[in-house]
Amino acid sequence: xxxxRREFLHRSLAALAAALAPAALSxxxxxxxxxxxxxxxxxxxxxxxxxxxxxxxxxVPGIAEDGGAVRVEVETTLDNVESIxxxxxxxxxxxxxxxxxxxQSHPYIATNIKVRETSDxxxxxxxxxxxxxxxxxxxxxxxxxx
Amino acid sequence: xxxxxxxxxxxxxxxxxxKVLITHPMETGRRQDRESGETVPxxxxxxxxxxxxxxKVFEAYWGTGVSKNPYMAFRFxxxxxxxxxxxxxxxxxxxxxxxxxxxx
Numbered sequence: 001x002x003x004x005r006r007e008f009l010h011r012s013l014a015a016l017a018a019a020l021a022p023a024a025l026s027x028x029x030x031x032x033x034x035x036x037x038x039x040x041x042x043x044x045x046x047x048x049x050x051x052x053x054x055x056x057x058x059x060v061p062g063i064a065e066d067g068g069a070v071r072v073e074v075e076t077t078l079d080n081v082e083s084i085x086x087x088x089x090x091x092x093x094x095x096x097x098x099x100x101x102x103x104q105s106h107p108y109i110a111t112n113i114k115v116r117e118t119s120d121x122x123x124x125x126x127x128x129x130x131x132x133x134x135x136x137x138x139x140x141x142x143x144x145x146x
Numbered sequence: 147x148x149x150x151x152x153x154x155x156x157x158x159x160x161x162x163x164x165k166v167l168i169t170h171p172m173e174t175g176r177r178q179d180r181e182s183g184e185t186v187p188x189x190x191x192x193x194x195x196x197x198x199x200x201x202k203v204f205e206a207y208w209g210t211g212v213s214k215n216p217y218m219a220f221r222f223x224x225x226x227x228x229x230x231x232x233x234x235x236x237x238x239x240x241x242x243x244x245x246x247x248x249x250x
Contacts, residue, residue, distance in 0.1 A: 028193075093211055
């Protein structure tokens with residue numbers, strides 16, 4: 001394929017993708033990671049390799065009566081935190097959410113996630129281009145329609 | 147989706163603590179309707195953005211694993227009492243909502 005043709009194709013495809021995007025807001029939604037059904041694959045897609053244990057604090061209830069809404073809090077002492085991802089090992093789709101932080105943001109988030117059955121919950125933090133995680137088990141005593 | 151957002155932004159220890167509740171079904175696309183037995187189509191928020199003075203201070207990408215009627219909290223530096231913070235979301239069906247709230 002010659003260079004001009006490649007450039008033309010590239011530009012047309014980019015234009016097409018832009019036209020098809022449902023809304024500008026969701027353009028960067030990481031579709032593949034949110035469709036992966038295996039924890040390890042999701043971790044690989046996000047971190048793409050080495051993940052260190054520690055430096056991250058994940059707070060979860062030891063026992064959750066309602067797996068439909070489990071409160072999780074993530075905090076870290078790391079500097080230059082770029083993102084925080086929350087994954088649930090045994091959910092049909094392990095990746096629940098990904099938070100992107102900006103200059104003024106504190107490295108802290110809290111949210112409610114679905115934990116379908118007793119499972120490990122993993123907080124994955126990206127800071128200075130490296131990945132750190134903390135894993136905790138949540139025991140679910142009643143199902144959460146995930 | 148008018149008034150789907152409830153937000154409280156408070157200045158505390160030099161930072162602004164923002165707590166948000168959104169009314170949204172967060173359907174996974176795997177649940178079956180009890181009466182009809184049909185699968186309820188996926189309907190979930192994909193992105194949430196928090197803005198202060200026109201700059202993003204918070205951004206979240208969500209899948210179907212976030213609870214129905216989502217709750218979230220975040221903190222950022224620099225906001226003063228009386229100033230505004232804006233929150234907006236968009237879901238997989240292209241529906242959206244936003245709200246501006248005063249920092250207390």
